[in-house]
Amino acid sequence: MTSKLKFTVIGAGHGGKAMAAHLALMGFSTKLFNRSIDHVAAIRELGGIDLVGYDGEAREFGRLALVTDNMAEALQDSDMIMVVIPSSAHAEVAKCMAPHLKDGQIIVLHPGRTCGAIEVAKVLRDNNCTADVTVSEAETFIYASRSDGPAQAHIFRIKEAVPIAALPATRNREVLDRIHEAYPQFIDGGNVLQTGLNNMGSIFHPALTLLNAGWIETTHGDYQFYIDGVSPSVARVLEVLDRERVTVGSSLGLRTRNAMEWLKLAYDTTGADLYEAIHNQEGYYGIKAPATLNHRYIFEDVPCSLVPIASLGARCGVSVRGMDAIIRLACIVHHTDYWRRGRTVEKLGLTDYSVSELTAYVNEGILAV
Numbered sequence: 001m002t003s004k005l006k007f008t009v010i011g012a013g014h015g016g017k018a019m020a021a022h023l024a025l026m027g028f029s030t031k032l033f034n035r036s037i038d039h040v041a042a043i044r045e046l047g048g049i050d051l052v053g054y055d056g057e058a059r060e061f062g063r064l065a066l067v068t069d070n071m072a073e074a075l076q077d078s079d080m081i082m083v084v085i086p087s088s089a090h091a092e093v094a095k096c097m098a099p100h101l102k103d104g105q106i107i108v109l110h111p112g113r114t115c116g117a118i119e120v121a122k123v124l125r126d127n128n129c130t131a132d133v134t135v136s137e138a139e140t141f142i143y144a145s146r147s148d149g150p151a152q153a154h155i156f157r158i159k160e161a162v163p164i165a166a167l168p169a170t171r172n173r174e175v176l177d178r179i180h181e182a183y184p185q186f187i188d189g190g191n192v193l194q195t196g197l198n199n200m201g202s203i204f205h206p207a208l209t210l211l212n213a214g215w216i217e218t219t220h221g222d223y224q225f226y227i228d229g230v231s232p233s234v235a236r237v238l239e240v241l242d243r244e245r246v247t248v249g250s251s252l253g254l255r256t257r258n259a260m261e262w263l264k265l266a267y268d269t270t271g272a273d274l275y276e277a278i279h280n281q282e283g284y285y286g287i288k289a290p291a292t293l294n295h296r297y298i299f300e301d302v303p304c305s306l307v308p309i310a311s312l313g314a315r316c317g318v319s320v321r322g323m324d325a326i327i328r329l330a331c332i333v334h335h336t337d338y339w340r341r342g343r344t345v346e347k348l349g350l351t352d353y354s355v356s357e358l359t360a361y362v363n364e365g366i367l368a369v
Helices: 016-024 035-046 070-073 087-100 116-126 169-181 192-197 202-210 215-221 231-250 259-267 274-279 302-317 321-334 355-364
Strands: 004-011 029-033 048-054 060-063 066-068 080-083 108-109 134-138 141-151 150-156 162-167 186-188
Touching: 004 016, 004 070, 016 029, 016 048, 016 060, 016 066, 016 080, 016 141, 016 150, 029 070, 035 048, 035 066, 048 141, 066 070, 070 087, 080 087, 087 108, 087 116, 087 202, 087 302, 108 116, 116 134, 116 162, 116 192, 134 169, 134 192, 162 169, 162 192, 169 186, 169 355, 192 231, 192 302, 192 355, 202 215, 202 231, 202 302, 202 321, 231 259, 231 274, 231 321, 259 274, 302 321
Parallel strands: 004 029, 004 080, 029 066, 048 150, 080 108, 108 134, 162 186
Antiparallel strands: 048 060, 134 162, 141 150
């Protein structure tokens, strides 16, 4: 397969390497950017990435058009810019991209977590980017993958349907039409508030990690994260957090999936309550806990998932005491003010937006004056 569509993948972690190799194997001209060239030295030397698991076949070599730490080179002539880095680095990368973007380019955050596209769009404006680019975000990452070595990646599974939304939503069709050349799995996600508030990691990851902090530090993660870690009491905390998330969505006029609906949709798993449903999910058995509390389940999911949801809730008059408690625990454990570092409505430039103005912005791109 050949195509005129050109991709740039930002980030050479587990996901970025898998995506870059897969795109190359599908016949797309693909560049790989990483801010540390030492991290991708082997890929640069070899000219590409060995990929295992592509369509269930043996190891194949995905040859890349360029491997670089130069953002101008990375973005030149690129049609789609696939950002595959922790969401806590989205703002920094957006600032780096701002001087080099051109009209017509599409940025896709894989994933955006919560309010990722809104944050990136604001950073681009604040850094005087005048290019007519479309910022979009996926609800989750399309691959289950890992890095097998300095120039190797392994794809275990490709999700069958992943919601994606553009900012504004009037550009959803344009983004879908372009990305479908490589990924027919992407579907219309509504708007970026919808994709951001359907972020289930915000509910499962931080609370489950922090409420098992003693066990993680004692065993270095040697227990089943979702099975041993979800006791009836922990599950009740997760249910409270989930209700708060759904209520925040309702206050913004959105219908978001609750955790039980998500488990049914993703895994066809049911139960009388969240505790039972999680323990009925066979895929959770065998998944170990993080080996340390210095993990993205806290340093990424708290500032880029829980904080924006709680901040939007507070702005709309929704009680988010459960989320606030988890955020404050994270601040204490990490000696970090995640409220200050996180995606609050103030940092996103949404302080004075009414619900109708926020809706107009994400749906039609109308900035409140």
